[in-house]
Amino acid sequence: xxxxxxxxxxxxxxxxxxxxxxxxxxxxxxxxxxxxxxxxxxxxxxxxxxxxxxxxxxxxxxxxxxxxxxxxxxxxxxxxxxxxxxxxxxxxxxxxxxxxxxxxxxxxxxxxxxxxxxxxxxxxxxxxxxxxxxxxxxxxxxxxxxxxxxxxxxxxxxxxxxxxxxxxxxxxxxxxxxxxxxxxxxxxxxxxxxxxxxxxxxxxxxxxxxxxxxxxxxxxxxxxxxxxxxxxxxxxxxxxxxx
Ligand code: C5P
Numbered sequence: 001x002x003x004x005x006x007x008x009x010x011x012x013x014x015x016x017x018x019x020x021x022x023x024x025x026x027x028x029x030x031x032x033x034x035x036x037x038x039x040x041x042x043x044x045x046x047x048x049x050x051x052x053x054x055x056x057x058x059x060x061x062x063x064x065x066x067x068x069x070x071x072x073x074x075x076x077x078x079x080x081x082x083x084x085x086x087x088x089x090x091x092x093x094x095x096x097x098x099x100x101x102x103x104x105x106x107x108x109x110x111x112x113x114x115x116x117x118x119x120x121x122x123x124x125x126x127x128x129x130x131x132x133x134x135x136x137x138x139x140x141x142x143x144x145x146x147x148x149x150x151x152x153x154x155x156x157x158x159x160x161x162x163x164x165x166x167x168x169x170x171x172x173x174x175x176x177x178x179x180x181x182x183x184x185x186x187x188x189x190x191x192x193x194x195x196x197x198x199x200x201x202x203x204x205x206x207x208x209x210x211x212x213x214x215x216x217x218x219x220x221x222x223x224x225x226x227x228x229x230x231x232x233x234x235x236x237x238x239x240x241x242x243x
Pocket of ligand 1: 090092098099100101129175176177200201202203215
């Protein structure tokens with residue numbers, strides 16, 4: 001590995017100082033974690049696939065006017081991104097009940113929700129990223145009222161666009177997690193989409209068979225994790241063959 005300055009190491013990614021001021025390099029690791037890092041594994045090739053899938057989705061979101069941190073892919077595992085100040089929220093959008101929502105509210109996994117639902121979790125590993133309300137966000141100042149408005153409207157636009165993108169290749173977008181950041185442009189600060197969008201951060205089910213093509217394969221020991229990620233990449237036309 002190069003001698004670039006490491007800024008931050010997360011569970012699945014590393015951030016390095018970028019070549020220009022205001023840029024960073026986002027490196028995608030093969031590490032997989034679940035249940036707040038209680039479960040860990042290294043999945044050969046996952047980082048390469050997530051780098052490509054996130055590039056693909058961020059590029060398309062940018063093309064339809066969703067501001068995001070992606071600048072360009074540098075190599076198989078790295079992309080150049082805009083430096084932002086991360087807003088300490090995990091923004092979850094759900095179309096179909098699954099995961100913690102099914103558990104929390106007793107709604108059968110797979111039940112279509114009456115409408116898309118946006119949830120917020122406070123980004124704090126030590127606490128296991130607890131669910132919080134807009135009241136908490138406002139009272140503790142984690143995001144300003146304007147930022148929260150921007151986040152909700154961007155999250156719903158992203159959901160509309162991504163639901164269509166995946167439906168077109170036979171995949172149901174069940175739910176996904178987004179992160180946003182403050183991008184400082186001279187005197188201006190703008191809320192932009194950051195982090196990654198990949199099968200690590202989305203639930204993706206085959207439209208016909210309901211087969212899981214996402215990180216639940218790892219969480220639930222279903223096997224074939226990278227094969228499923230490769231299938232997503234293949235259907236999106238990012239790679240030619242299934243791995
Ligand atoms: O576990 P839960 O049902 O709350 O997850 C909702 C969605 O957010 C899933 O697509 C999951 O992969 C994603 N998520 C994530 N990172 C987290 C928590 C959830 O990408 N820390």
